[in-house]
Amino acid sequence: MSYALLTLTSSGLYCPRGDFYIDPWRPVPRALITHAHGDHARWGMGSYTTAQAGVGLLRRRVGETADITGVAPGEELRFGELTVSFHPAGHVLGSSQIRVSDGREVWVCSGDYKRGEDPTCAPFEVVPCDVFITEATFALPIYSWAPGEVTAREILAWWDEGVRRDHACVLFCYALGKAQRILGELARLTDRPVYVHGAIAPSVEVYRETGVHLLPTLKVAETTKGTSFAGQLILAPSSAYGSTWLRRFGDYETAFASGWMRVRGNRRRRGYDRGFVLSDHADWHGLLTTIADTGARKVLATHGFKETLARVCRESGLEAEVLATEFNGETDEGEET
Amino acid sequence: MKDFAALYDRLDRTTSTNAKVEAMADYFTAAAPADAAWALFFLTGRRLTRLMSVRQLARWVHDATGMPEWLVDESYANVGDLAETVALLLDDQTRGRPTASLPLHRWVTERILTLGKLSPELQQEAVVRWWRELDGRELFLFNKLLTGALRVGVSQTLVTRALAKVAGLPQAAIAHRLMGTWEPTPDLLKRLLDADASDGDRSRPYPFYLASPLDVAADALGEAGAWQAEWKWDGIRAQLVKRGGDVHLWSRGEELVTDRFPEITGKAAALPDGTVIDGEILAFRDGRPLPFAMLQQRIGRKKLTAAVLANAPVVFMTYDLLEENGVDVRELPLITRRALLEKVAPMFPASEVLGSATWAELGERRGEARELGVEGLMLKRKTSPYRAGRRRGDWWKWKIDPFSVDAVLTYAQPGSGRRSGLHTDYTFGVWEGGELTTIAKAYSGLGDAEIAALDRWIRAHTTEKFGPVRAVEPVHVFELHFEAIQLSGRHKAGLALRFPRIARWRTDKKAAEADTLDSLRKLLETPG
Numbered sequence: 001m002s003y004a005l006l007t008l009t010s011s012g013l014y015c016p017r018g019d020f021y022i023d024p025w026r027p028v029p030r031a032l033i034t035h036a037h038g039d040h041a042r043w044g045m046g047s048y049t050t051a052q053a054g055v056g057l058l059r060r061r062v063g064e065t066a067d068i069t070g071v072a073p074g075e076e077l078r079f080g081e082l083t084v085s086f087h088p089a090g091h092v093l094g095s096s097q098i099r100v101s102d103g104r105e106v107w108v109c110s111g112d113y114k115r116g117e118d119p120t121c122a123p124f125e126v127v128p129c130d131v132f133i134t135e136a137t138f139a140l141p142i143y144s145w146a147p148g149e150v151t152a153r154e155i156l157a158w159w160d161e162g163v164r165r166d167h168a169c170v171l172f173c174y175a176l177g178k179a180q181r182i183l184g185e186l187a188r189l190t191d192r193p194v195y196v197h198g199a200i201a202p203s204v205e206v207y208r209e210t211g212v213h214l215l216p217t218l219k220v221a222e223t224t225k226g227t228s229f230a231g232q233l234i235l236a237p238s239s240a241y242g243s244t245w246l247r248r249f250g251d252y253e254t255a256f257a258s259g260w261m262r263v264r265g266n267r268r269r270r271g272y273d274r275g276f277v278l279s280d281h282a283d284w285h286g287l288l289t290t291i292a293d294t295g296a297r298k299v300l301a302t303h304g305f306k307e308t309l310a311r312v313c314r315e316s317g318l319e320a321e322v323l324a325t326e327f328n329g330e331t332d333e334g335e336e337t
Numbered sequence: 338m339k340d341f342a343a344l345y346d347r348l349d350r351t352t353s354t355n356a357k358v359e360a361m362a363d364y365f366t367a368a369a370p371a372d373a374a375w376a377l378f379f380l381t382g383r384r385l386t387r388l389m390s391v392r393q394l395a396r397w398v399h400d401a402t403g404m405p406e407w408l409v410d411e412s413y414a415n416v417g418d419l420a421e422t423v424a425l426l427l428d429d430q431t432r433g434r435p436t437a438s439l440p441l442h443r444w445v446t447e448r449i450l451t452l453g454k455l456s457p458e459l460q461q462e463a464v465v466r467w468w469r470e471l472d473g474r475e476l477f478l479f480n481k482l483l484t485g486a487l488r489v490g491v492s493q494t495l496v497t498r499a500l501a502k503v504a505g506l507p508q509a510a511i512a513h514r515l516m517g518t519w520e521p522t523p524d525l526l527k528r529l530l531d532a533d534a535s536d537g538d539r540s541r542p543y544p545f546y547l548a549s550p551l552d553v554a555a556d557a558l559g560e561a562g563a564w565q566a567e568w569k570w571d572g573i574r575a576q577l578v579k580r581g582g583d584v585h586l587w588s589r590g591e592e593l594v595t596d597r598f599p600e601i602t603g604k605a606a607a608l609p610d611g612t613v614i615d616g617e618i619l620a621f622r623d624g625r626p627l628p629f630a631m632l633q634q635r636i637g638r639k640k641l642t643a644a645v646l647a648n649a650p651v652v653f654m655t656y657d658l659l660e661e662n663g664v665d666v667r668e669l670p671l672i673t674r675r676a677l678l679e680k681v682a683p684m685f686p687a688s689e690v691l692g693s694a695t696w697a698e699l700g701e702r703r704g705e706a707r708e709l710g711v712e713g714l715m716l717k718r719k720t721s722p723y724r725a726g727r728r729r730g731d732w733w734k735w736k737i738d739p740f741s742v743d744a745v746l747t748y749a750q751p752g753s754g755r756r757s758g759l760h761t762d763y764t765f766g767v768w769e770g771g772e773l774t775t776i777a778k779a780y781s782g783l784g785d786a787e788i789a790a791l792d793r794w795i796r797a798h799t800t801e802k803f804g805p806v807r808a809v810e811p812v813h814v815f816e817l818h819f820e821a822i823q824l825s826g827r828h829k830a831g832l833a834l835r836f837p838r839i840a841r842w843r844t845d846k847k848a849a850e851a852d853t854l855d856s857l858r859k860l861l862e863t864p865g
Binding site: 140141142144145146262263264265268271273274283285305308311312315 | 429
């Protein structure tokens with residue numbers, strides 16, 4: 001094997017033999033997109049290829065006129081001598097791992113992924129490979145997630161408490177993915193409508209159009225002045241935290257749904273009343289299990305605690321390096337990614 | 338333990354004092370008496386003796402899980418609290434959920450308190466086994482208990498409010514019953530909440546009424562004539578209790594110091610039974626107070642030799658009368674109590690009442706304070722009752738400059754030169770949302786003996802080491818003086834102090850009594 005199937009360039013992760021990029025951060029002629037979060041899907045590519053289920057979200061991100069091709073899970077595309085296919089990553093709707101093979105060697109780029117069950121997207125599929133490019137957002141053993149359903153029950157209990165005490169419950173979360181997952185998880189437990197911030201409403205519609213069952217939603221922006229939000233659940237992006245937008249809710253409690261909420265200091269530092277541990281990224285076990293499941297001999301780690309993950313892989317006898325990408329993962333500053 | 342963990346979470350997640358009071362009231366209503374007693378013990382800032390270092394726990398996690406030590410360290414760097422890190426590492430969501438749930442009092446009395454008798458190997462074996470019985474927040478609390486570092490972000494006042502709510506009694510009654518020493522036994526709650534106010538402890542002092550720093554111009558207080566002005570003495574605030582023929586002297590830190598001051602307790606024998614006096618213990622000679630350090634010599638010595646007594650003579654400067662003839666007189670107006678005080682306790686000097694015709698006149702007297710070796714003036718409303726705790730409005734301390742703050746020692750590192758090897762560079766924090774926020778670094782302003790004592794303490798109570806810097810248990814309170822306070826974007830506290838220095842070691846104060854960041858923020862508005 002003379003050179004790598006995928007290699008890092010200044011524009012992003014590049015496949016020289018297939019002449020395409022995966023999740024590039026500079027304009028390139030041909031981009032394969034793992035999922036529609038802003039750090040993976042950017043404007044200005046000549047063409048986009050992504051999983052069929054993610055086309056709607058990608059179009060919202062990169063524009064109506066963009067050249068987007070949707071592919072079915074596992075559908076084989078040919079790029080010269082290479083075979084490329086998209087496989088569910090379980091991160092958000094339409095999120096995929098991208099498998100690249102030249103018939104001798106298989107590389108898989110995971111994008112962002114999680115192993116836990118999620119009612120709003122297809123579950124992660126283990127794709128055996130030789131080289132696995134994995135995210136490492138939460139690659140520390142302190143990060144361990146309870147099933148989403150357990151956290152959803154905690155959120156519902158918090159909401160019920162708001163109903164009893166007559167205050168609004170403002171839950172901050174990422175606008176794309178997390179918000180819809182919460183609406184999907186809660187739809188199994190209740191049928192009460194939820195208010196959403198203007199930044200969240202459009203992607204909720206895209207999920208619904210794709211056939212994902214979510215709780216009914218109402219737009220905060222469409223309420224009349226003086227509407228009471230007592231006992232209501234409101235989903236908002238974390239950028240709204242501390243803003244005057246919150247004034248309309250009168251008496252309210254705040255919470256943030258994120259993997260970072262596992263650490264007490266992260267919640268206290270930002271002053272949320274509650275922190276719900278809910279992440280769309282793999283936890284420590286999820287990462288290690290997945291690496292083992294793929295059977296990869298070499299691991300390339302990106303985002304987050306990539307050095308930690310690479311070192312653990314090396315200590316367990318694998319080849320492992322870090323890849324200096326420009327992906328953010330789930331930042332604890334609450335940016336939507 | 339589950340209920341206590343749930344209470345901790347409820348307290349931890351809110352900044353509303355009402356919500357905290359409600360959470361504690363709910364807990365005390367539902368909890369078994371034996372558990373409630375221990376919960377109260379921890380909520381009021383009492384601690385178990387540290388059984389092991391948190392570093393040791395981290396090593397045991399490494400032993401128990403096979404997780405490499407560097408990975409534990411990486412995790413710690415991300416969490417910032419080693420006891421929490423250990424808890425998170427153990428609280429793996431893929432392990433089976435523990436089913437057993439031992440009540441809090443049994444965790445403490447049957448387990449934690451028995452660990453000390455075991456060999457290190459057996460300690461490790463027991464702790465690792467017990468970890469498996471605990472979940473989430475319980476693991477965190479258990480680790481904090483083992484390392485003697487549990488701190489719940491509630492004040493004694495809030496605990497008192499919660500108990501008063503449960504009992505349907507005035508807060509003052511509960512506050513009084515919480516004073517002095519008590520053991521976390523099952524009948525504690527019953528005694529605290531009992532509607533019948535008679536109680537057996539004759540030594541018990543009343544809660545001290547604490548003045549607030551004057552943060553407005555004095556003339557905003559209205560007519561100067563409505564106020565009783567006194568010097569603000571710089572000694573040890575204390576309560577002298579004479580009941581049933583016995584004399585007890587309590588410091589403000591609720592420590593019995595009866596034996597330390599024989600010249601005071603000797604004179605007190607002549608007091609009528611059923612007398613409680615509030616006053617200040619001062620080292621005093623030739624009509625003026627000696628520096629506070631002289632008084633510390635009296636507290637520090639094991640044996641009070643004639644030389645010590647002669648070198649640091651003390652007086653009890655009386656302020657107020659709280660009990661007369663066995664009757665609680667705290668509700669009487671200050672001037673009435675003062676008159677009674679002079680009648681009941683002629684053997685002690687009463688703090689001089691300064692003539693107070695106008696604020697201008699009082700301002701001038703305040704200017705003499707430094708010369709007289711006092712801290713400024715006290716302003717007490719003549720009609721004020723003797724309240725419990727720090728209540729704004731009736732009692733003010735009108736200190737002379739500099740500004741002062743009571744802060745907790747959080748980090749220490751060795752100095753250089755003459756003091757190299759001794760920890761003389763200190764970092765101090767004040768409370769903000771239940772945590773200590775760093776507000777100042779100061780080089781020692783302490784004497785050599787104090788430095789040596791503090792250095793020994795620091796070495797024995799280090800919680801973490803970062804190179805030469807040691808994080809220490811938040812125990813010791815120091816009064817820092819500084820010249821000015823400014824907003825600062827570069828400091829985490831958002832404030833910067835100008836020329837902070839250690840004025841003294843406040844051995845009479847507990848860490849929980851140190852100042853808050855909010856109280857410092859208020860100073861921003863004060864000219865100076």
